Amino acid sequence: MITDSTHQDSSLALWRSARESADMADAATLERAAGCLAVALAEMVVSARTPQHFTAAEALAGAPGPCTVSSLTGRAALTGAVTANAYLMHARLTDDSFRVAAHPGLAVVPVALAAAEHTSGHGAVDGVRLLRAVVGGYECACQLAERLLPAVSRRGWRVTSVIAPLAAAATTALVLGLPDEVASAALGLASAAAGGPLGVVSTNGDGWRLQPALAVQAGVSATVASIAGLRGGADALGGAHGLYALFGGDDVEQPQPFGQAAVHRVTFKRYPVAMYGQSIFDAIRALPPIEGSVRRITVRLAPFAAGYGGNQRAVSTDSISSVEGITAAALRTFQPGLAKDFSASQGLVEVLGDPALPELTAQMHLEVTDGRLFELTGNGDTSSWGIADFSRHCQERLGDVGTRLYEATTTLTEEAGVARLFEVWRAAR
Numbered sequence: 001m002i003t004d005s006t007h008q009d010s011s012l013a014l015w016r017s018a019r020e021s022a023d024m025a026d027a028a029t030l031e032r033a034a035g036c037l038a039v040a041l042a043e044m045v046v047s048a049r050t051p052q053h054f055t056a057a058e059a060l061a062g063a064p065g066p067c068t069v070s071s072l073t074g075r076a077a078l079t080g081a082v083t084a085n086a087y088l089m090h091a092r093l094t095d096d097s098f099r100v101a102a103h104p105g106l107a108v109v110p111v112a113l114a115a116a117e118h119t120s121g122h123g124a125v126d127g128v129r130l131l132r133a134v135v136g137g138y139e140c141a142c143q144l145a146e147r148l149l150p151a152v153s154r155r156g157w158r159v160t161s162v163i164a165p166l167a168a169a170a171t172t173a174l175v176l177g178l179p180d181e182v183a184s185a186a187l188g189l190a191s192a193a194a195g196g197p198l199g200v201v202s203t204n205g206d207g208w209r210l211q212p213a214l215a216v217q218a219g220v221s222a223t224v225a226s227i228a229g230l231r232g233g234a235d236a237l238g239g240a241h242g243l244y245a246l247f248g249g250d251d252v253e254q255p256q257p258f259g260q261a262a263v264h265r266v267t268f269k270r271y272p273v274a275m276y277g278q279s280i281f282d283a284i285r286a287l288p289p290i291e292g293s294v295r296r297i298t299v300r301l302a303p304f305a306a307g308y309g310g311n312q313r314a315v316s317t318d319s320i321s322s323v324e325g326i327t328a329a330a331l332r333t334f335q336p337g338l339a340k341d342f343s344a345s346q347g348l349v350e351v352l353g354d355p356a357l358p359e360l361t362a363q364m365h366l367e368v369t370d371g372r373l374f375e376l377t378g379n380g381d382t383s384s385w386g387i388a389d390f391s392r393h394c395q396e397r398l399g400d401v402g403t404r405l406y407e408a409t410t411t412l413t414e415e416a417g418v419a420r421l422f423e424v425w426r427a428a429r
Contacts, residue, residue: 010238012184022136033134035390038409040109044070044088057084067114085110086213097275102145107167108137115175127412137171142262161196168219186223188232193218204318276305277326278380279362284330291337298365303353317344
């Protein structure tokens with residue numbers, strides 16, 4: 001059983017850590033949060049351009065209310081808005097990541113924005129408060145992911161759907177300025193809805209797109225319930241049958257402090273594949289154009305990435321976790337001369353786990369049927385992104401619309417900055 005040494009109740013300990021991270025955020029951390037916000041908004045808008053995702057978001061938005069849903073003309077109530085926007089943020093698998101498998105932003109950014117609009121009639125939320133809530137929400141999500149990975153995945157649970165209810169609860173509580181008792185109760189109540197099978201990432205279908213959004217919705221609903229007076233049982237996270245024991249096991253250790261806000265360790269995607277697939281795309285993109293047919297491709301990844309979603313030979317090549325599928329997609333994107341005769345189902349890709357490799361690095365050996373050999377290395381680590389990277393990313397995604405979104409996030413702390421951001425976001429299509 002895991003217990004926190006500083007507080008008897010682990011929900012309170014996690015909440016205080018998130019709140020302190022938000023309160024102590026310096027200018028560089030707030031700037032980083034603004035970058036995360038810009039990338040998230042861009043991904044929502046791009047996803048809504050696909051009719052399937054627009055229709056799903058419109059349905060998930062549900063009843064009318066005060067909160068914006070990306071690209072929709074009407075607005076929605078709090079829980080509907082966060083569900084729809086979290087879905088849009090994740091729908092193309094281009095949202096941010098932490099520790100390869102977790103997607104913290106979808107549980108934070110849609111919630112912070114909707115909570116700010118939800119409470120606007122009772123007192124406006126300024127830009128600093130909004131950005132601090134983003135920092136604290138990421139802290140909650142990333143601390144949980146750090147504590148539970150990789151055990152949570154090995155036990156068959158999808159880490160994003162485990163951490164999302166609590167991160168959403170913490171973010172809501174920070175925006176609304178809830179007292180410790182109510183906020184920690186929200187996290188405890190949210191833990192009752194944590195979890196989602198990892199199997200959705202190893203098969204085709206849309207379950208993987210929707211699953212995290214439902215987890216986010218549960219976290220916001222838990223916070224609403226805590227405000228209404230509901231309370232959870234003692235030590236919902238660290239108890240004998242609590243969240244830590246269920247998803248991480250009895251041997252999980254208390255994570256060490258990050259040293260800086262967790263938002264600085266978040267990574268961002270350049271390509272619409274799993275985070276560990278970014279390095280595969282990066283490696284193949286560096287090749288000169290090649291004609292011919294593939295004889296064999298060996299892909300070496302860190303062991304967790306190589307085995308994510310289960311045995312790679314057992315997962316569907318059409319699934320988002322398939323390294324074979326990711327490799328085929330990279331060939332279609334950057335090497336059409338090789339891709340024309342290549343299929344992920346041919347069994348030509350060997351996936352190996354290499355403990356010597358960093359989490360976001362791939363080494364590849366590509367052999368063509370005429371005997372040519374290519375040794376490739378790719379790096380998917382984008383945690384060092386700064387202002388120029390966020391700006392370029394949004395511009396590449398959406399052109400001038402992306403530039404305006406990015407600029408609106410950088411001026412959030414100015415007078416009327418929040419109102420300006422919502423105005424730009426509502427106009428973005």
